[in-house]
Amino acid sequence: MIDPAERAKIYSVLDGRSEDFVTLLSDYIRVPTISAHGTKFQEGAEATRKVLETAGATARLVPEKGGPPVVIGEIEDDSTSPWVILYNHYDVQPxxxxxxxxxxxxxxxxxDGKLYGRGASDTKGNTVAQALAVQAIREVVGRLPVNVRFFIDGEEESGSPHLLPFAEAHPELFRGLGATIEAAAHTRDGKPSISLGSKGILSVDLEVRTSNVDQHSSxxxxxxxxxxxxxAALRSLRSENGKILIAGFLDGVPPPDPEMLRYLRKNTSDPLSYKDEFGAREIFGGKTRYARLKRAAYGTTCTIDGIWSGYMGPGHKTVNPAVAHAKLDFRLLPGQRPDAIFDRLVAHLRTKGFSDVKVDKDSVFEPASCAISERLPQAILAATREVYGTEPNVFPWSYGSSTxxxxxxxxxxxxxxxGVGYQGSRAHAPNEQIRLQDAGRSMKATAGMLMVL
Ligand SMILES: [Zn+2]
Structure with a gap:
């Protein structure tokens, strides 16, 4: 057990590590590991190893068949202690x-107290913050209260397409008393969040062809x-108010857990803030914050990510296009399985008379969540209260998807x-950024979490 004086010392050590955080993270961001382009992965993996070694971890690059190496960094101070896994990824979005x-x-x-760069919040910043947290505990007390395994994926932003065979080959790497998955964002006013899982996702490409070549529009x-x-095919999938019309789409989804709904009532975040954040003209979900939050957390989606056909250049071309494309994604809740949803989508198009619409599966993540009574979420809650002096916003799962x-x-x-991010972090978008104050508290919350276990 780590005594209160040592805890205070660890927190004050971390208060002094802001510059180290910026230096380490900046070097890490400079390696442009863009997932979609598949470049710089060996360098990205080596840079990751360096970050983990800063924490005192024994790090290795574990080959992943067909994909970039997974970087594993372990600290086993006591072979009888349980393992905590800290999952992040070293690839980034274009x-x-x-x-x-x-x-x-x-x-x-x-x-202005913010660090800008691709991957700062998603998720190189989290890896660096966690490495420094681990380093500080070991520096002050000489050892960790639990064994820690950093698990840094190289292709999460592409849907980790090779992780399942990797998981089958290395089941032991996924076992522990808990795993933190990336991290949750702070609100704009600095309130921390915790979520108990992630929504799932199914991404698909649609193509329909009505002739071999474009024609004169006459x-x-x-x-x-x-x-x-x-x-016409797209309109058959979703009603105007957002209900997904695929038969059996919500099969297997249990009703919301009453305890989670109680947490959601106390949650101070509000989807209405997206009006300021994104200039959104309208926010769905209802008149109260709770209703909007419930819609955001328990809603599913069928989103047109991109749609194109015909002439899109300057001026006008009168053409009857031969082919049209769309990219869709579905955000899914625990209880739904992406592969089953894909089969239902194909069956839906067939029964609605759209068997000429070609559907290709692009990528999937399964939805998943855990109970708040588990040791790791309880440790996160306790650490958050200690570091921030406030209750975090609790979500049943993050709106996004991960491993x-x-x-x-x-x-x-x-x-x-x-984590190090906040609502304005613009992950996946231009000017991705984190606030150094959030990063500092995130380091302390990580240390606090490990010390509670
Ligand atoms: Zn991401």
Whole structure:
């Protein structure tokens, strides 16, 4: 057990590590590990190893068949202690549109207490914060209260397509008393969050072809238009108010847990803030914050991520396009399985008369969550209260998707604790940023969590 004086010492050591955090993270961000381009992964993995070694971990690159190496860093101070896994990823999203960045995405800068750079919040910043937290505990007390395994994936932003065979080959890496998955964001006013899992996702590509080549648009009297055909198929999937019309779509989803709904009532975040954040013209869900939050947390989606057909250049071209494309994603709740939803989607299109619409599965993440009574979420709650002096916002799961299920399927609860990001972090978007104050508290919350266990 770590005594109160040592705890205070660890927190004060971390208060002095802001500069180290910026230096380590900046070097890490400079390696442009863009997932979609598949570049710089060996360098990215080596840079990750360096960060983990800072924490005192014994780090190794574990090959993943067909994908970049997974970087594992372990600290086993006592072979009888349980393992806690800290999962993050070293790949990042593409940076386009580049002209919307105010500074180079891969040459981080600090302005007004914020660090800007691709991967700062998602999730290189979390890896660095956690490494420094672990380092501080060992520096002050000489050892960790639990064994820690850093698990740093190289292709999460592409849906970790090779992780399942990797998990089958290395089941032991996924077993522990708990795993933190990336991390949850702070609100704008600095309130921390914890979520108990992640929604799932199914991404698909749709294509419909009505002829071999485009034609003069005057021939649309007699030749079908691919774009109209695709729109008709898309309209069959979702009602105007957002209800997904695929038969059996919500099969297997249990009603919301009453205890989670009680936490949601106390949760201070409000989807209405997206009006300021994104300039959204309208926010769905209802008149109260609770109703909107419930919709955000327990809602599922069928989203058109992109749609294109015909002429999209300057001026006008009168053309009847031969082909139309759309990219869709579905956000799913625990109880739904992405592969089953894919089968239902294909069956839906067939029964609605759209068997000419070609559907390709792009990527999936299974939804998953854990009980708040588990040791790791309880440790996160306790640490958050200690470091922030306040209750965190508790979510049943994050709105986004990650590798949570790979851990929960092995019996390892996998929540998200407070990370370095905040609501304005613009993950996946231009000017990704974190506030150094959030990062400082996130380091302390990680240390606090490990010390409670
Ligand atoms: Zn991401």
């Amino acid at each position: 940076v386009d549109p580049l002209d919307e960045w105010t500074s180079d995405p891969f040459d981080p800068v600090v302005r 021939l649309a009297t007699v030749i079908p238009n691919a774009a109209w055909r695709l729109i 949570t299920w790979y851990f929960t399927r092995m019996g390892t609860p996998a929540p998200h604790g407070p």
